[in-house]
Amino acid sequence: MKTYKIIALPLSSMEIDKAVLMYRFHYGQKIRIPNVVWYIEGADMNILVDTAADAKLAMEFRGLPAKEIMSFEDSLESVGLKPEDIDIVVQTHLQWDHCANTQKCRNAKILVQEEELRFAYSPHPILAPTYKKSLFTGLNFVLVKGAQEILPGIDLVPTPGHTPGNMSVAVNTEEGKAIITGFCCLKENFGPPVGASEEIIESTPVVAPGIHLNAVDGYESVLLVKGMADIVLACHDPAFEKPQVIG
Numbered sequence: 001m002k003t004y005k006i007i008a009l010p011l012s013s014m015e016i017d018k019a020v021l022m023y024r025f026h027y028g029q030k031i032r033i034p035n036v037v038w039y040i041e042g043a044d045m046n047i048l049v050d051t052a053a054d055a056k057l058a059m060e061f062r063g064l065p066a067k068e069i070m071s072f073e074d075s076l077e078s079v080g081l082k083p084e085d086i087d088i089v090v091q092t093h094l095q096w097d098h099c100a101n102t103q104k105c106r107n108a109k110i111l112v113q114e115e116e117l118r119f120a121y122s123p124h125p126i127l128a129p130t131y132k133k134s135l136f137t138g139l140n141f142v143l144v145k146g147a148q149e150i151l152p153g154i155d156l157v158p159t160p161g162h163t164p165g166n167m168s169v170a171v172n173t174e175e176g177k178a179i180i181t182g183f184c185c186l187k188e189n190f191g192p193p194v195g196a197s198e199e200i201i202e203s204t205p206v207v208a209p210g211i212h213l214n215a216v217d218g219y220e221s222v223l224l225v226k227g228m229a230d231i232v233l234a235c236h237d238p239a240f241e242k243p244q245v246i247g
Contacts, residue, residue, distance in 0.1 A: 002153040003172045004042040006180070006233065006246040009075035010034035011101075012055040013241055015065040021186050021236060023208040023215055025193045031186075033236040035097050037072065038180050039079050040171060041245075043151055045087035048108075049169050049180050050235070053100035061096055061132060069241070072101040078243065090156065092182025092235070093166040094120040096132040102139060111150065113158065114143040116165020127163065127213055159183055159225060161218025162209045168225055173247025176230025183209050183221060187234045190226045 013034045018026035021033070035058070038049035051072065058066035076082060083104040091099055091112040102110060123131050144167070148156045153172035160166055162183035169180040188194065189209065192201040206226055208219040225232060231246060 001172055002042075002151075003174050004040050004153060004247065005173060006171055006178055007039040007041055007079055008233070008240045008244050008246065009037040009039060009052075009078065010069045010241055010243065011037060011052040011072060011075060012058060012066055012068050014055075014058045014097075018186075020210045021184055022189060022193070023210045023212070023218070025196065025207060031238065032241070033186075033238060034069070034241045036235060036240050037075050037101075038169075038233070039076075039081075040154065041079070043154070045151075046081055046085050047088045047090065047151075047154070048086055048105070049090045050092055050098040050182075051089060051101035051105065053097040057096065057100055062129075072104060075243075088150070090150070090167075090169055091116070091136075092168065092180070093163040094136050095127075095130040095163065095184075096135060097184075098182075098235075099135050100132075102136065108140065109142045110139045111142050111144055111156070113165035113167050114145050115160075116163060116167075117141060117143065119164045124213065127211075130211065157224075157228070159221035161214050161216070161221045162212050164213055166221070168221075170228065171247070173231070175247050177228065178231040178233055178246055179225050179229040180233045181225055181235050183218065184211055184236050185209050185222065185234045187232060187237045187239065189222050189234060190232050 035052040055066035086105040
C-alpha cells in the first residue's frame with residue numbers, strides 16, 4: 001500500500017469565539033486558531049491541500065485579531081518548493097481562509113467540487129461574507145463530482161454541510177488513514193461536548209461545525225470522518241499552530 005506523510009504548515013493564527021467552530025457550544029470562549037497549508041509528501045507530484053490565508057487578510061477582510069506565523073512562500077521553502085512548483089491544489093472549499101494563496105500556484109491544477117464552485121460564485125447570503133471571489137477568479141479548475149481517488153492512497157471524500165461542496169482528503173500514512181477535514185472545526189468536534197450535561201453528552205457523539213449552510217449535513221460529515229479516520233486532522237485545531245509532520 002502506497003503511503004505518504006502530511007506536513008502541516010501554518011501561515012497565521014486568528015482569535016475567534018469557539019462557538020464559530022462548535023455549533024451551539026462554548027459561546028464567549030475565545031481561542032486562537034491557525035490557517036494551515038497541508039503538503040502531501042511522497043507523491044510523484046507536488047500536492048497541497050488548501051493554501052490558507054495570512055494575518056493581514058484576516059484583519060482587513062474579516063476584522064479578526066490575527067498574527068503572522070510565516071508567509072506562503074516561506075512555508076513552501078521549508079519543504080524545498082516554490083509556488084510555481086505546485087502541481088495540484090486540492091481546494092477543500094473556497095472560503096477565503098482556505099484559498100487566499102492559490103493564485104500564486106500558477107502551474108497547478110485546482111481540484112474543487114463542482115457544487116462548491118457553483119455556490120462560491122453565487123453564495124447564499126448566510127455564507128456570502130465567507131467568500132471573496134477575487135481570490136479564486138481565473139484559476140485552472142478541475143471539477144470533481146463526488147468521491148474520487150486522485151492517486152493511490154489519496155482520496156477525495158465529500159463532506160458537505162459547512163459549505164455545500166466541501167470535501168475532505170483521506171491520505172494513507174504509515175500510521176493509518178489520516179483525513180484532512182476541510183470543514184472548519186477543532187479536534188473537539190469529534191467527541192461529545194466537554195462541559196455539557198450528562199444527558200447532552202450521552203446524545204451528542206460529535207459536534208457540527210459552527211459555520212454551516214446545513215447543520216445536519218455538517219453533523220453527519222463530522223460523524224463520517226470520525227468513523228473513517230485513524231488520524232483526524234481538524235483543519236483549525238490549535239495543535240497545528242506550529243509546523244509538524246503527520247504519518
